[in-house]
Amino acid sequence: MENKTIKININGKDFEENINSNLLLIDFIREKIKLTGSHIGCDTSQCGSCMVLYNDICLKSCSVLAIQMDGAKITTIEGISDGDNLHPMQESFRECHGLQCGFCTPGMIISAIALIKEKPTPSEKDIREHLEGNLCRCTGYENIVKSISAGAEKMKG
Amino acid sequence: MYSFNYHIPKNIDEATTLFEKSNEPKYLAGGMTLVASMKQRLTAPSDLIDLSKMDTLKSIVVEGKNLKIGALTTHNSISKSKDIKSTISGLCDLSNGIGDQSVRNFGTIGGSIANADPAADWPAAILALKSQIETNMRIINGEEFFKGMFETILDEKEIITQISFEIPSYFTYVKFPNPASRYAIVGIGLSVYDKIARVSVTGASHTPFRASEIESALSKNFKIDSIPLNSVSSENLNNDIHASAEYRSHLIDVLTKDAVRTYTQ
Ligand SMILES: Cc1cc2nc3c(=O)[nH]c(=O)nc-3n(C[C@H](O)[C@H](O)[C@H](O)COP(=O)(O)OP(=O)(O)OC[C@H]3O[C@@H](n4cnc5c(N)ncnc54)[C@H](O)[C@@H]3O)c2cc1C
Ligand code: FES
Numbered sequence: 001m002e003n004k005t006i007k008i009n010i011n012g013k014d015f016e017e018n019i020n021s022n023l024l025l026i027d028f029i030r031e032k033i034k035l036t037g038s039h040i041g042c043d044t045s046q047c048g049s050c051m052v053l054y055n056d057i058c059l060k061s062c063s064v065l066a067i068q069m070d071g072a073k074i075t076t077i078e079g080i081s082d083g084d085n086l087h088p089m090q091e092s093f094r095e096c097h098g099l100q101c102g103f104c105t106p107g108m109i110i111s112a113i114a115l116i117k118e119k120p121t122p123s124e125k126d127i128r129e130h131l132e133g134n135l136c137r138c139t140g141y142e143n144i145v146k147s148i149s150a151g152a153e154k155m156k157g
Numbered sequence: 158m159y160s161f162n163y164h165i166p167k168n169i170d171e172a173t174t175l176f177e178k179s180n181e182p183k184y185l186a187g188g189m190t191l192v193a194s195m196k197q198r199l200t201a202p203s204d205l206i207d208l209s210k211m212d213t214l215k216s217i218v219v220e221g222k223n224l225k226i227g228a229l230t231t232h233n234s235i236s237k238s239k240d241i242k243s244t245i246s247g248l249c250d251l252s253n254g255i256g257d258q259s260v261r262n263f264g265t266i267g268g269s270i271a272n273a274d275p276a277a278d279w280p281a282a283i284l285a286l287k288s289q290i291e292t293n294m295r296i297i298n299g300e301e302f303f304k305g306m307f308e309t310i311l312d313e314k315e316i317i318t319q320i321s322f323e324i325p326s327y328f329t330y331v332k333f334p335n336p337a338s339r340y341a342i343v344g345i346g347l348s349v350y351d352k353i354a355r356v357s358v359t360g361a362s363h364t365p366f367r368a369s370e371i372e373s374a375l376s377k378n379f380k381i382d383s384i385p386l387n388s389v390s391s392e393n394l395n396n397d398i399h400a401s402a403e404y405r406s407h408l409i410d411v412l413t414k415d416a417v418r419t420y421t422q
């Protein structure tokens with residue numbers, strides 16, 4: 001069938017939607033659920049501004065179909081803070097000036113959180129390697145790398 | 158992207174039955190390549206048959222002198238596997254060098270070789286190692302698998318189930334990656350079985366191949382100095398915006414030296 005009802009948990013909330021087979025996950029998140037923090041930069045799996053967490057691992061949401069995600073648990077940038085209290089990684093980006101225009105930032109932060117889940121104390125090399133799939137067109141990577149190191153420290157609590 | 162029917166079969170039989178009943182079906186694994194080409198309307202299947210729920214195709218086992226990897230195993234599961242690290246660790250490095258985290262989290266070894274992108278990394282391992290591609294229909298010798306650009310020996314409805322590698326005494330893969338995509342501009346696979354060297358080249362031509370002159374030189378004398386220079390002529394190599402054919406021919410020599418150097422180190 002070209003239409004299917006899927007269930008996806010996004011940021012801890014269950015959604016059940018009837019969707020067309022050709023809907024991308026990013027469009028599901030932005031258009032159906034109206035969470036517009038995940039951005040569409042390139043739409044060709046290059047830039048990472050659409051990055052979300054699939055369980056604990058990162059996923060470029062422009063590169064998969066929503067229908068492939070039936071039953072999945074997804075976290076977007078809107079799901080990481082605790083109410084008005086920013087997530088420690090968000091705090092660090094603010095403190096270390098890890099952004100200018102902010103377009104790439106949701107993807108950078110989501111990528112960073114996935115990295116810390118796997119490597120709680122990443123080296124600068126680990127961070128740079130992990131950011132292979134995230135492009136920033138204005139800040140330059142120095143402060144982004146600094147933000148992630150600082151965020152890793154903060155996340156240890 | 159055009160719309161299509163989506164199916165998620167539980168086993169191979171169900172998948173092939175669906176395939177036979179559909180008009181212009183395609184199997185879907187990680188979708189890292191297929192979804193992208195559907196977005197660009199380079200392909201428009203009538204039916205997508207999603208294999209990703211078949212957990213039996215995600216196993217990694219060592220059986221005697223063979224390492225067997227299920228076709229649906231993701232690049233990242235491979236790069237983190239202890240069984241692979243302890244048998245053919247060069248495969249962990251190869252898969253860890255593919256694209257980026259997100260691509261490695263979802264892209265699969267089976268999808269990569271079925272797709273037969275001339276610049277993909279896995280084909281270098283298929284040729285440099287003694288390998289067999291197991292499908293729902295037969296067992297294919299790795300050397301017979303690739304037939305050209307995006308072309309393999311697979312029948313349309315055939316499903317790769319497992320890839321089996323004979324464990325060598327040494328294997329390494331080195332590549333000169335495109336800085337944007339990480340695909341190989343040239344990639345060299347090098348293995349040694351009982352002092353006999355096998356050398357494969359990916360990225361350089363329309364399809365991966367073995368460099369037989371280099372292989373025989375290294376099998377006689379496994380030294381950097383014994384690698385014959387310019388043995389792969391630029392005549393049949395790719396010439397594109399990423400690199401000229403002459404540059405690729407040169408890279409083959411340089412990267413083969415690097416590969417031999419990792420052995421002697
Ligand atoms: C940004 C980006 C960077 C990349 N960089 C690299 C890189 O550096 N090196 C590299 O090698 N690759 C790279 N890739 C490709 C990546 O490795 C993909 O994982 C791979 O090409 C396809 O795997 P998949 O599981 O996503 O397959 P899919 O996209 O789902 O399928 C690809 C094709 O294979 C067929 N297929 C899939 N599984 C099977 C099966 N079991 N049996 C029969 N047919 C099957 C499908 O029908 C389809 O035609 C990159 C991709 C992206 C998006
Ligand atoms: S919009 Fe998804 S990777 Fe750029």
Ligand code: FES
Nearest residue numbers: 100102104136137
């Ligand atoms: S802050 Fe502008 S693109 Fe990264």
